Amino acid sequence: MLKTHYCGELKKGLVGSKVTLAGWVDRRRDHGDLIFIDLRDRTGIAQVVFNPQISKKSHAVAEQMRSEYVLKVTGEVSLRPSGTENLKLPSGAIEVIADEVEILNTSKTPPFYINEDTEVDENVRLKYRYLDLRRERMLKNLILRDNVVKFVRDFLHDKGFLEIETPILIKSTPEGARDYLVPSRLYPGQFYALPQSPQQLKQLLMVAGVEKYFQIAKCFRDEDSRADRQPEHTQLDIEMSFVEEEDILKLMEELFTGLIEKVKPDKRVIKPFPRINYKDALEKYGSDKPDLRFGMEMRDLTDIAGQSEFSVFKKVVADGGKIKGICAQGCADYTRSQLEELNKFVQSYGAGGLLTFALGSAPGDINNLTSDTVKSVAAKYMTLEQIKEIGQRLDAKLGDLILVVAGKPKVVDKALGELRREMGQRLKLADPNLLAFAFIVNFPLFTWNEETKHWEPEHHPFVWPWPEDVSILEKNPGKVRAHCYDIVCNGFELASGSIRIHTPELQRRIFRFLGYSDAEIEEKFGGFLGAFEYGAPPHGGIAPGIDRLVMILAGESTIREVMAFPKNQNAVDLMLEAPSVVREEQLKELHIRLRDD
RNA sequence: GGCCUGUUGGUGCAGCGGUUUAGCAUAUCUCCCUGUCACGGAGAAGAUCGCGGGUUCGAAUCCCGCACAGGUCGCCA
Numbered sequence: 241m242l243k244t245h246y247c248g249e250l251k252k253g254l255v256g257s258k259v260t261l262a263g264w265v266d267r268r269r270d271h272g273d274l275i276f277i278d279l280r281d282r283t284g285i286a287q288v289v290f291n292p293q294i295s296k297k298s299h300a301v302a303e304q305m306r307s308e309y310v311l312k313v314t315g316e317v318s319l320r321p322s323g324t325e326n327l328k329l330p331s332g333a334i335e336v337i338a339d340e341v342e343i344l345n346t347s348k349t350p351p352f353y354i355n356e357d358t359e360v361d362e363n364v365r366l367k368y369r370y371l372d373l374r375r376e377r378m379l380k381n382l383i384l385r386d387n388v389v390k391f392v393r394d395f396l397h398d399k400g401f402l403e404i405e406t407p408i409l410i411k412s413t414p415e416g417a418r419d420y421l422v423p424s425r426l427y428p429g430q431f432y433a434l435p436q437s438p439q440q441l442k443q444l445l446m447v448a449g450v451e452k453y454f455q456i457a458k459c460f461r462d463e464d465s466r467a468d469r470q471p472e473h474t475q476l477d478i479e480m481s482f483v484e485e486e487d488i489l490k491l492m493e494e495l496f497t498g499l500i501e502k503v504k505p506d507k508r509v510i511k512p513f514p515r516i517n518y519k520d521a522l523e524k525y526g527s528d529k530p531d532l533r534f535g536m537e538m539r540d541l542t543d544i545a546g547q548s549e550f551s552v553f554k555k556v557v558a559d560g561g562k563i564k565g566i567c568a569q570g571c572a573d574y575t576r577s578q579l580e581e582l583n584k585f586v587q588s589y590g591a592g593g594l595l596t597f598a599l600g601s602a603p604g605d606i607n608n609l610t611s612d613t614v615k616s617v618a619a620k621y622m623t624l625e626q627i628k629e630i631g632q633r634l635d636a637k638l639g640d641l642i643l644v645v646a647g648k649p650k651v652v653d654k655a656l657g658e659l660r661r662e663m664g665q666r667l668k669l670a671d672p673n674l675l676a677f678a679f680i681v682n683f684p685l686f687t688w689n690e691e692t693k694h695w696e697p698e699h700h701p702f703v704w705p706w707p708e709d710v711s712i713l714e715k716n717p718g719k720v721r722a723h724c725y726d727i728v729c730n731g732f733e734l735a736s737g738s739i740r741i742h743t744p745e746l747q748r749r750i751f752r753f754l755g756y757s758d759a760e761i762e763e764k765f766g767g768f769l770g771a772f773e774y775g776a777p778p779h780g781g782i783a784p785g786i787d788r789l790v791m792i793l794a795g796e797s798t799i800r801e802v803m804a805f806p807k808n809q810n811a812v813d814l815m816l817e818a819p820s821v822v823r824e825e826q827l828k829e830l831h832i833r834l835r836d837d
Numbered sequence: 838g839g840c841c842u843g844u845u846g847g848u849g850c851a852g853c854g855g856u857u858u859a860g861c862a863u864a865u866c867u868c869c870c871u872g873u874c875a876c877g878g879a880g881a882a883g884a885u886c887g888c889g890g891g892u893u894c895g896a897a898u899c900c901c902g903c904a905c906a907g908g909u910c911g912c913c914a
């Protein structure tokens with residue numbers, strides 16, 4: 241090794257000993273005769289002093305040093321003269337008096353600050369990601385991610401899980417997201433697909449008798465990116481045989497609570513994780529991934545508001561719609577332009593508009609509400625009693641603002657749910673140190689797609705329906721319940737899993753119901769179903785997203801901040817400049833001719 | 838594909854129709870400095886204000902189009 245110690249290791253105990261450090265120039269402070277260098281490596285920063293009276297030669301070298309130069313320094317660890325200690329640095333009580341130094345490499349002036357935590361344009365950061373990762377924030381995120389993955393591996397190994405790799409080149413299947421395809425050289429016109437997840441493979445491992453499997457698995461989906469979605473992401477893929485839903489949930493709760501305790505002990509977790517029915521989540525929060533760090537639950541007001549003379553409400557009720565509201569505490573003083581902003585907000589989610597009731601001006605009991613202190617366009621078409629009743633249902637007080645959306649049930653839930661999220665953020669209702677985990681359970685097996693006019697799997701086609709519902713599978717598909725569960729945390733879907741179908745008959749029946757012909761089933765899933773003829777055990781699993789988990793733990797707002805080399809929103813790697821054109825010979829080998837359209 | 842936001846020296850920001858010769862901070866370069874730690878001091882260099890059109894006597898500033906980026910809807914079993 242070119243070094244005997246790491247910068248972050250230097251402690252008072254080493255005073256008097258000779259050490260050799262190697263790292264990067266974080267900062268140089270040149271006092272003419274005396275030069276201080278903050279030397280940085282992965283573990284931290286150590287101050288190196290170049291004194292011409294100790295070594296004229298080293299001092300001359302130090303005069304040439306610039307930010308990010310790579311150095312090897314040898315010298316004695318010394319206590320700093322009293323009064324010059326730096327309490328901000330862990331190594332601030334000591335310094336290294338350099339007597340030998342070598343510049344291992346020079347550096348151009350970096351395009352942005354490595355040694356300061358300032359916002360830098362993400363294009364520039366991604367282009368120079370190798371420099372961006374030198375910054376403390378990124379290094380911390382990489383270390384956190386390593387800690388998370390290590391904990392998970394140890395935890396699952398202790399529980400008897402086998403870590404098994406599955407291939408990256410697999411078969412394209414219908415359903416789900418758009419596949420990334422890889423052309424086959426040996427088979428003209430044929431393609432591999434990159435896995436959207438190792439779903440079928442892990443089920444086949446259960447048929448193989450592995451019983452407890454996990455993998456830190458790369459997954460690929462050729463869909464548009466978001467703050468929490470990238471073309472490739474990492475899942476903790478888990479599958480177990482002879483389990484019931486309860487076993488998986490218990491395991492996950494133990495994993496996550498243990499993990500937080502170990503890697504983020506400063507975060508608060510509510511135990512046990514609440515379990516919320518899918519239907520209730522939509523009803524109360526308008527989302528299947530609610531942020532449970534704050535309340536502000538939605539309440540149905542259709543029965544009250546529908547009684548009023550307000551034409552908007554009457555029409556919505558006549559059309560079979562519903563009317564729901566939330567209560568924003570202390571927001572009765574919102575200005576017209578603030579309200580208009582919120583109106584636009586709900587409209588962007590398809591709602592006709594937002595109806596507001598400002599309840600008085602000063603805080604007080606809702607029963608003291610008077611008609612002249614209610615501000616709302618609907619007020620004159622409603623009785624004071626009706627407005628009070630709405631307020632009571634939403635636990636509102638005087639001084640609060642009631643926000644109401646009316647329309648088609650799905651649109652109301654979506655728009656008001658997003659508004660709840662937005663208001664929670666504006667009012668800073670969510671405790672940043674709280675991790676509000678919850679299980680979302682009792683999903684329906686199918687969901688009706690209005691556009692294709694088909695029933696589609698709510699989750700995926702391998703989910704085990706409740707046995708007592710199997711008889712109504714074809715007759716009343718919307719009523720079939722699924723052994724399917726999500727883990728949500730702070731408004732993000734962190735994991736998704738299910739107990740799987742393990743008999744070929746039922747699996748075929750589901751495929752047929754979803755509209756596949758027997759020939760298609762054979763072609764797309766023949767191998768998979770064949771395996772199930774040979775004693776497939778009951779099994780199930782779950783797959784938490786590592787990127788999202790680490791993002792939440794790191795307090796970051798995009799998963800790009802916890803990935804070493806992410807792509808931008810348009811799926812471009814700005815550093816490698818991928819994707820790129822390839823040589824004509826490569827295309828020829830792959831039997832590919834480009835279309836020009 | 839739709840909607841919203843942004844684009845000003847290397848980086849971060851200000852300027853939002855007229856003494857602006859585009860300002861500030863920081864980085865960079867030169868010189869000075871033996872106890873700094875976001876060292877300090879003096880000086881220098883560095884920008885056709887994303888691109889293209891238009892309005893105007895006059896545009897970084899107003900309008901239109903385009904590009905790029907971010908957020909989001911659609912999409913994401």
